[in-house]
Amino acid sequence: MSTSRHHTTHEVLNQAPPRVDVDEFALNTALREAVEVFAPGAGTDLFHEIGRHVGTEQYQHDAELANTLPPVQHAHDRWGNRVDEIEFHPSYHRIMEYSVSRGLHTSAWADPGPGANVERAAGFMLVSQIEAGHGCPLSMTHAVVPSLRLNPGLAAEWEPALLSTVYDPELRDPATKSGVLFGMAMTEKQGGSDVRANTTTATPMGDGLHMLRGHKWFCSAPQSDAFLVLAQAPEGLSCFLVPRVLPGGERNPFLVQRLKDKLGNKSNASSEVEFDGTLGWMVGEPGRGVRTIIEMVGRTRLDCVLGSTAGMRQGVAEAAWHARHRAAFGATLVDQPAMAAVLADLQLEAEAATWTATRLAAAYDDDESAAYRRLATAVAKYWTCKRGPHHAYESLECLGGNGYTEAFPLARRYREQPVLAVWEGSGNVIALDVLRAMAREPESVAAFDAELAAQTGHHELFDRHIERVRGLIGRAASDPAAAPAIARRLVEAMALGQQGAVLLAHAPAPVAEAFCLARLGDDRSAEYGALPDGVDVAALVARA
Ligand SMILES: Cc1cc2nc3c(=O)[nH]c(=O)nc-3n(C[C@H](O)[C@H](O)[C@H](O)COP(=O)(O)OP(=O)(O)OC[C@H]3O[C@@H](n4cnc5c(N)ncnc54)[C@H](O)[C@@H]3O)c2cc1C
Incomplete structure (x- = not known):
């Protein structure tokens, strides 16, 4: 962009150049390494292509527009007919079209096999790093497949369009749609x-068809x-598939009351809806709705991890970029x-989030x-x-007032x-879910413990931490009534063990060493930047 030389009172100096026209995959060393470990057969051309696309000025501008010109609800058309449609800025459609065309919604189902979930996860993280809100429909579309398959008839009907890479946002008869x-x-x-x-309520109409009445907040x-x-x-x-448009093209009553006015996540429309005479087809067994939808929820939880990780990558990448280009008190900030x-x-x-997220995605590739x-x-x-919000805060502070x-x-x-x-289980609910899984599915505790145990003997602090984790697990198991009071303590300890294990197993030594010292050692701190002695700061900064 050229600037006018008239009326300038000063030269613009010491501002970082725009961070555009970069390959976000090439620059994300931890993600590249983790993909190599957990999806060794994956070609990287697609990731570089996505990385370059989301690194363009145009994509970044679209991400901004999609959030500053958020979706608008239209309850009625101009003649007063109820339509319940949501209008999005074209930037949102461009972003969605790109992600769907690259299979970031359902590629792991369309082309399953070793590495499929890791590949989808990597692509999902790359786009979410720049535009987070559109990850919500991508994620739910990915996650619905295993629940839907509990009703093979419905799955057969919907899967071709679900697994396609065509973005077809118009509400029409499902039979006429090339992508849903x-x-x-x-x-x-x-x-x-x-x-x-x-x-x-859901009133049976015969043949699995039900009529719904009520609301969703x-x-x-x-x-x-x-x-x-x-x-x-x-x-x-029970769980029901509720289409917006019924077979044949008639609208199913799906009364959007209003869109939520949210703190963030602006590009994503979140609504309140009412059902009145709304048709739904049962999925899974009657009375087992939670059991049916839990598969979907598990996978959207994975995507929460991916989304949060992508946000951390954005934070540290922007922070490091600024610090490399900005001087204060006579020296570049990064120095x-x-x-x-x-x-x-x-x-x-x-790093800890990226390696953990990628390892977790790999666990979805393999039934064992x-x-x-x-x-x-x-x-x-x-x-x-x-960890996401505080990381974002500290990252933006690196940009000073600009941030x-x-x-x-x-x-x-x-x-x-x-x-x-x-969403997808608030903090306490997740912590209590961990207790529930431990009590009801002891094999999950054994599998988790085995993952951590495999890395003992490499670092004294990690070994000591594992004993702490085992102690807390034992305490929760021995007194289930008292366990909720220590749920967060337990889950935090487990999470640090999980991160330490994957880093010790696969990350470069300076990263794993820094993690053990700064997250598991006695000298760990509550705020960022208060690192204990022995951390290889330069090695970490070079990877940012
Ligand atoms: C932007 C956005 C989009 C959303 N989109 C969807 C959507 O598409 N579909 C959908 O179904 N939902 C959606 N949600 C809803 C979301 O999943 C819920 O808000 C969330 O699950 C929490 O439920 P709640 O709001 O009823 O809070 P509550 O369940 O009342 O929880 C309030 C607080 O109490 C805590 N708590 C709950 N139980 C316990 C307990 N036993 N012990 C200790 N603490 C407890 C929770 O952790 C939470 O901090 C969305 C939410 C947001 C913010």
């Missing part, structure tokens, strides 16, 4: 975590083609020890890892998403990160 998106609606006003409190991506919805059938809480320590610590957190992923997903969801303005992307990231901890 799915959402889910569980939360009601009187209870979100506790879905047993759902009051929406949160329903994201209401523009999607169909939803899995929980409602009370005569047999108890000043206090700043280098902050950047190294932010990178360490992003089912027990491990049951516990590991909840543990990683709790911890990575809890606090909407002209730079980290203000948006700061508002985005908390949602990943709130």
Whole structure:
């Protein structure tokens, strides 16, 4: 952009150049290494292509527009007919079109096999690093497949369009669509975590078809083609596929009351909806709605880990970029020890999240890892998403005042990160879910322990930490009634063990060593940048 030489009062100096036209995959050393470890057969051309695409000025501008010109609800058309449509800025459609065309919604199902979930995870993280909100419909569409397959008839009907890479956002007869998106609606006003409190009713009409009446207090991506919805059938809480448009083309009543005015996540429409004479087809067994939808929830939790990790990558990448181009008090910021320590610590957190997220995605490629992923997903969801907001805050502070303005992307990231901890099981609910899994599925504890035990003997601090984890697990098991009071302590300890194990097994030695010292040692700190002696700051900063 050329600037006018008239009326300039000063030269613009010492501002970092725009961080554009970069390959976000090439620059993300930890992600490249983790993909190599967990999807060794994956070609990297696609990731570089995605990395370059999201690194363009145009994509970054689209991400900004999609969030500053957020979706608008249209309850009626101009003649007063009820339509319940959501209008998005073209930038949002461009972003969605790109991600769907690269299979970042359902490629792991369309082309399954070793590495499939890792590859999808890597692509998902690359796009989410720049535009987070559109990850919500991508994620729900990915996650719905195993739940939907519990009703093979419905799966056969919907899967061709679900697995296609065509972005087809118009609401039409499902039979005429070349690509579809799915959402889910569980939360009601009187209870979100506790879905047993759902009051929406489902009256049997025969042949699995039910008529729904009631409401959902949160329903994201209401523009999607169909939803899995929980409602009370005569047999108890059950799961239903509710399409926006019925076979034949008639609209299914799906009354969008309003869009939520949210802290962040602006590009993603989140709505309140009502059902009145709304048709839904049962998925899974009657009265087993939670059991049916839990597969979907497990996978959206994985995507919360991926999304939060992507946010950390954005944070530290922007922070390091600024520090490399900005001088203060006579020296470039990155060369000043206090700043280098902050950047190294932010990178360490992003490394731990990246390696953990990729390892976790790999556990979805392999049925033998089912027990491990049951516990590991909840543990990683709790911890990575809890660490996200503070990481975003510290990253934006590296940009000084610029970081606090909407002209730079980290203000948006700061508002985005908390949602990943709130939805798909808020912190306490996840911590209690870990206790539940440990009590009901002891094989998940054994699998989790085995993953950690495999790395003992490499670092004294890690070995000591594992004993602490085992002690807390034993304490929770021996007194289940008292366990909720230590749930967060336990899950935090497990999460640090999980991160330490993957880093010791696969990350470069300076990263694993830094993690053990700074996250497991006695000299660990609550704030970023207060690293203990022995951490190789330069090695970490070089990877940021
Ligand atoms: C932007 C956004 C989009 C969303 N989109 C969807 C969607 O598409 N579909 C959908 O179904 N839902 C959606 N949700 C809802 C979300 O999943 C719920 O808000 C969340 O599960 C929490 O439920 P709740 O709001 O009813 O809070 P509550 O369940 O009332 O929880 C409140 C607090 O209490 C804690 N808590 C709950 N139980 C316990 C306990 N036993 N012990 C200790 N603490 C406890 C929770 O951790 C939480 O901190 C969305 C939410 C947001 C913010």
